Amino acid sequence: DQQVKQNSPSLSVQEGRISILNCDYTNSMFDYFLWYKKYPAEGPTFLISISSIKDKNEDGRFTVFLNKSAKHLSLHIVPSQPGDSAVYFCAARGAQKLVFGQGTRLTINP
Amino acid sequence: DTAVSQTPKYLVTQMGNDKSIKCEQNLGHDTMYWYKQDSKKFLKIMFSYNNKELIINETVPNRFSPKSPDKAHLNLHINSLELGDSAVYFCASSSTTGSYEQYFGPGTRLTVT
Numbered sequence: 001d002q003q004v005k006q007n008s009p010s011l012s013v014q015e016g017r018i019s020i021l022n023c024d025y026t027n028s029m030f031d032y033f034l035w036y037k038k039y040p041a042e043g044p045t046f047l048i049s050i051s052s053i054k055d056k057n058e059d060g061r062f063t064v065f066l067n068k069s070a071k072h073l074s075l076h077i078v079p080s081q082p083g084d085s086a087v088y089f090c091a092a093r094g095a096q097k098l099v100f101g102q103g104t105r106l107t108i109n110p
Numbered sequence: 111d112t113a114v115s116q117t118p119k120y121l122v123t124q125m126g127n128d129k130s131i132k133c134e135q136n137l138g139h140d141t142m143y144w145y146k147q148d149s150k151k152f153l154k155i156m157f158s159y160n161n162k163e164l165i166i167n168e169t170v171p172n173r174f175s176p177k178s179p180d181k182a183h184l185n186l187h188i189n190s191l192e193l194g195d196s197a198v199y200f201c202a203s204s205s206t207t208g209s210y211e212q213y214f215g216p217g218t219r220l221t222v223t
Contacts, residue, residue, distance in 0.1 A: 002152065034211075041216060041217075042217075043114065043202070043215050043217055044153070044200075044214050045213075045214070046210075046211045046212065046213075049211075089153060091153075091210075093208065096165065096166065096207055097158065097208065098210060100152060100153035100154070101152070102150055102151040103151050103153075
């Protein structure tokens with residue numbers, strides 16, 4: 001039933017290393033894929049997007065990879081910084097709406 | 111200045127009561143949304159409005175009724191509250207309908223006892 005899933009509820013990474021967050025989807029009609037970041041007591045904020053016709057999009061320390069054949073996307077953060085500690089939501093757009101995953105809590109350890 | 115604001119931030123109430131959550135955005139956006147974050151942490155869209163017109167109405171009990179007095183406001187009224195309504199409700203807005211860049215409010219944590 002859930003069209004977008006993040007199977008890792010949490011991830012712990014050492015500061016300076018690479019963080020890799022994963023997301024799987026089932027609907028091949030999605031046209032954009034997004035990552036949102038959420039701090040406690042705040043709403044999610046848009047981080048980065050990728051069109052379904054691309055396989056990579058980079059913005060500074062953040063890179064999103066899309067593998068359409070596997071219906072999988074990932075977010076790479078390098079190098080990871082303490083301020084990156086947050087919950088990351090994967091989302092996909094289809095039929096004028098966003099479908100979100102359940103989030104992965106990323107903790108960056110000093 | 112908060113871009114998308116919601117009131118109240120916390121709401122504790124008893125089953126059977128009626129309550130409202132208010133949302134306001136000062137971004138000049140045309141489209142506003144209500145999302146529910148359930149116990150499994152999925153963020154699910156409930157409604158979207160474009161210029162006060164209902165665009166998306168997901169499978170939501172009709173005890174939930176959105177009201178948009180103008181394009182800067184989208185309120186959510188819930189009748190006859192049930193235990194399963196306990197969740198965090200997020201309001202969001204975007205410049206156009208279906209835009210993937212949405213701006214979220216801080217959320218309202220509703221607890222029904």
